[in-house]
Amino acid sequence: MSSKKHEIPLSENAEEYLEVLYKLSMVERPVKTTKISKTLDITPASVTEMIKKLQKRGYVEYLPYKGVTLTEEGYKIASNITRKHRLLERFLHDVLHIKKDRVHDQACEMEHSLSDDAERAMCQLLKQPDECPDDEELIPVCDFKFKTCEECRKRRHEEVNQVGKRDKNLVSITSMKRNEKGRVSFVRGDYKVIRRLMDMGITIGAEISVLEVAPFKGPVELLVRGSNLALGRDIAKNVFVEIIKDEAPETEGALSYG
Amino acid sequence: MVRLPTCIEKEEYEKSLLEKKETGKPFDGDVSSDISVALAGNANVGKSVIFNYLTGSDQVVGNWPGKTVKRAEGNLNHHGQKIHIIDLPGIYSFSTFSMEEIVSREYIAHDKPDVVINVLDASVLERNLFFTLQLMEMDIPMVVCLNQMDIARQKGYHIDAKKLEKALGVPVVPTVAVTGKGLGKLIQKAIRVAKTQKHDYNVDYGGEVEKAIRNLSTFLESEKIDIGYSTRWVAIKLMENDPEINKLVQSKSVRAIQYANHVAFELEKIHDEPSFAIIASERYSLASKISAGAQKQKKFKMTLSERLDKILIHPVYGYFTSALVIIGLLVWTFVLGNFISELITNAMSFFQPVDPALSGPAIAVLWNGAFGGLVAGLTLIVPFVIPFYILLAYIQNSGLLTRVAFMMDSFMQKIGLHGKALIPLILGYGCSVPAIDSTRILETKRERLLAAFAITFAPCSARTIIILSLVAVFVSIWWALALYVLDLIIIFIMGKIALKAMPGEATGLIMEMHSLRIPSSSVILKDTWNRTKALAYMVFPVFIAGSALIQVFYVLGVLEPISSFMAPLTVGWLKLPLFAGVLLIVGVVRKEFVLVTLVSFVGTDLSVALNSTQFIVLALVGMLYLPCLSTFSILIKEFGLKAASAISAANLITAFLVGGIVAHALSLFL
Structure with a gap:
């Protein structure tokens, strides 16, 4: 592995x-x-x-x-x-x-x-x-260096070891905790959703931070490009980010996988 | 490249455009020498406030020819200069996913307003500039209105309008629309730009993207392609693979499409992303650069809005505050509504039905029927609907409703809808007609249909009146409450069934959470007025005509036979008295007529004619059995006869099924 x-x-x-x-x-x-x-x-x-x-x-x-x-x-x-x-x-x-x-x-x-x-x-x-x-x-x-599913489909003739693995681990927005920050690195799913997300500022590479997570599989409130955005769970779960750690080490509750 | 899906309502819209061409009537009336101004920008940036401030009472709110998008236009006389203003729908980009976007871009391209005022939310500058850049791609004369400067300041932003103006090459006017600050200057700037038509933007996305756009633009120019939009904009749209523009260009030059595909393919090879994503990213990076250059955030200060949000969308308290908002809205409506209703009823006390045997049939139809319908409308709808709309406008414009929608999203998901669908459902507590009308805020037709279906079961004010006056008065308030709860359960179950019958992918929630603010009273009053007016136009004719029709039936004596015909159902299955058949028929016009007619049969002490079980069953069936005529007519208008009939049939079956079960179950206990 x-x-x-x-x-x-x-x-x-x-x-x-x-x-x-x-x-x-x-x-x-x-x-x-x-x-x-x-x-x-x-x-x-x-x-x-x-x-x-x-x-x-x-x-x-x-x-x-x-x-x-x-x-x-x-x-x-x-x-x-x-x-x-x-x-x-x-x-x-x-x-x-x-x-x-x-x-x-x-x-x-x-x-x-x-x-x-x-x-x-x-x-x-x-x-x-x-x-x-x-x-x-x-x-x-997946752990392959793709930014969207479309890219994966397009490069279907290449084998995965030609594509390479991601440098960082990605987590879904829905598994982030309040006040965590991340950089959008992969969006799973069809174009319609991706496009709507982009219009609202969630592009590949955009920085987001989680403000609030509603219980009962409810939506997530994000801060992206200065605006507060609510994303339904079904959309948010398919947006994957690379966690950005603050300079000041977080004490508890933060994702600390490294 | 991927083919992007087109907007669902596109066909309808195109059809209506054809109709429009046949009549030969242009979008705007006689505005040849006047200046035409279009307000464009994201949703909730204060466009409507500016629009109301500028046009005052001189405005018309209707629909675009595409039917489901609100179109507001008005006139302003500025020192003798006549200005025609149109308020375009709030959008985030010019793709073709929603009717709002299509309507806006076609209006700008084809009707060529003299100037477009782009309204921005200064407190969310970067995201708003994303749309500004797209407007600039269209190469049209424009002015940027930097609105909500007060909120930006509260958030600790200092924005240098001069710097922004220089970076964009577009005149920038900072404003606070709710107080009217800066709006005079805005309109002066707009007039100047409209008259000089001066605009010279130099949007440069940089690198290979800009090179690709320029290459394609040059190619398009050499092919002499003119479809009404600026060449640069067409080039960008072709690269984004916009289905509409593709089709338009394809009909003129296939080579242009081939070249565009080639250019896009080359870009995709460099960036490993779909071309539309590359362009969106470039726009954002430019927007980010411009906003970073023009604004400084002094200190991170927690605004009052953010502090309130800590409670309003808190994982626990949020549910309490949401419930409080909804219950508060209903209590306010009924307490105030009852009070106003009594006042109007007293004022209308001169109205007494005449006996047809004495007055003759014509008088009975006109006085008892038509005029009676008007009185019923005035005493039963207006008093409840106005207080409801006032508070709703407050909740909506202050941003409270988005918080409630946020908290309720997971529940709404269970019936295939998302948080935003809460708005039509809450409206349904007032009256189903505007509620169904407002399902337009949902993204797909399927979702609109699901929401409309749920609304037909919602306890609107008319149904609430039936429950209150039959059950709360003659049985007990607890039974009335139980019926209310039962209704909510039925909505939920029927929603689930409808979801099974109409499978499909749900559109997820993507909703901007604006800062909370205190809305200006002019906006609230205007909202209330427009809603009430629209409702009156829709409901009163049906009310008056329907009520007259019933009198005609009454005079002709056809009600009795129908009653007997319905006896197996009403008497046998529902265990109601024989005259219930008549009640249910008249109730189709307006649910309150069940009550009105019952009173005319047995007098005000209804307990002589009905026992407790019958009260409950009558209220239950009356509540569920069919949408009233006005609701039925808007269902046809929005979804067609087939869907409207299917919904009504579902209502009817549910009502008699649940009614019968309750009748039999209760007869064992009571």
Whole structure:
């Protein structure tokens, strides 16, 4: 998985851990080890052991009593595995018509062996889906250096290793916390939405900051180019940003993946 | 390149344009020697305030030939100079996604106003300049009105109008429209520009984009392509692959399209982005450069508006404040409405229905019917609708409504609509007719239909009167409340069903949250007046004619047989008395007639004729069964006969189904 280090690939078990960490850290950061042990149904002792292994390889940061945070490197792997998992769920459900409650386990088995090129082809086949079928969780953005889905379609003859990977991790606006800042780097979806967003100032490269997030999957209020803009969840979730960290280190609540 | 979708209403609009050409009537009347001015800019920057201030009472609010876009125009006499002003709809760009954008750009290109006043919100300079640059691409005489300078100052911005003027090459006038500050100077500048027609812009997007635009412009000039717009603008639109302009140019020169595609393709190769995105980015980077050069932010100061927002859209308190706004609006309407209604009823007390047997049928039809309809309208609609519109105008213009829409978005999503659809639904509490009219703010026809469908179930003031006077008075206030809640549940369920019947992709919410402000009373009064007037024109004729028609039926004696014919439904299924059939028929004209007619049958003490269950069932069925005639007519106007009939059928079935179930269930308890 890791492009830089040529070491033993991660075990499936470790990938499962990262995947769970990704999901849990959407709700709360850092993630408590007790939460992990509950989700995976594994004793706290073995969880701590695994976390320490992951820490040694630089994928997580672990502070006893506080919890676990994914590092930039760990987040990359975790988000990729999650993406493959959720794309596979969509594929199994939409194309193979497998029942909703059966896709999860199947996808768990398949996700570890799906190649990046197959992942990309699947995303194109399914027309850039944004949510998985069973629990409507967001499918993370791909890790290829594209700015829009149209670009990906246009360069379909190139393989993904020719395209290259993103330099920074991208997160969806909907998973940002209040007062976080980011630079828009990718917009998923069709042109009509992208165009409406651009008219309102959300272009690729624009800086945004999150002012308010309404509960119950409500809209997000952003500050962009001096104007306050409300974006419905269905639009906001497909706008991906590179988090900009303030010079003054944020103490808590901020995304700190690196 | 990607083909961009065209606007859904485009066809209708083009058809109406053809009609217009046939009659040979131009957009504006006799303005040959007058100056024509168009106000253009983003939504909510104060265009209407400026428009109202300048034109005063001399204005006409109607529709564009495209039907669903509001068109406001008026006249101003400035020291003997006659000026015709048109207020273009608030838009953010000149693409073809909405009718507003199409109407605006075609007006500017084809009707060639002598000067365009571009109104900007000074507190959001960069985003507003994005639109200014697009106007400048059209190469038309213009003046920039830098409005809301007071809000910009509150936010800590200091804007140098002179610097901005120099950077743009367009005269800039700072104003505060709500107080009228700077508007005199604005109109003087506009007149000067209109007379000299001087404009020489040098918009330079820089780099390969500018080079591409210039190359294509030169090519278009050599091909001698003139479609009414400036060459530079056409070149940019071709590069953005605007479907309308593409079609227009294609009919003149296929080579031009091929060359444009080539130029766009080359750009896309460099930037890895679609060409329209490249151009949008370039516009924004120029807008950003200009605004950065002209404005300084002194200090980050939290404005009162921002502090209020901390509560208004707070994840918890926000729901309380939203509920408070909506409930406040309704309570205000009914308390004040009742008071005014009583006043008017007393003033109208000379009106007493005559007995047709004594007066003869003609008098009965005219006096009881037509005049009775007018009286009913005056005592039942006007008193409730005016206070409602006043407060609504306040809530809307102050920016409170956008906060409520923000909080309610996730609930509205459940019935396939977004937060902005809350505005028509709230209007529906007053009267369904203007509510359905206002569904225009939604993006697609499907969404407008979904919203209109929900509105036909909403408890408008007429239905509320029925619930209050039948159930609250004769059963109990709690049952009245229960009916209200039941109605909300029905709206939700029917909304869900409609969503299943009309699947499709929902348009997400993209809404600007303007700073909160205290709206000027002139804007509120004007809004109220325009809304009330539009409603009166729509409702009163139907009211008067319908009421007269019922009297005709009454005189002819056809109501009784119909009642008997409906007996299996009314008496058998709904367990109502026989005369309920007549009530339901007259109620089609206006829901209040159910009440009026009932009183004329049994006198004011209704409890002699009906028991508690019957009160509840009658109110419930009366509330749901069919949209009134006025609502039906606007449904036809907006969506066609087929959709209107389908909605009415759904109303009818729901009413009798729910009514019957409630009748049978209650007869077990009460």
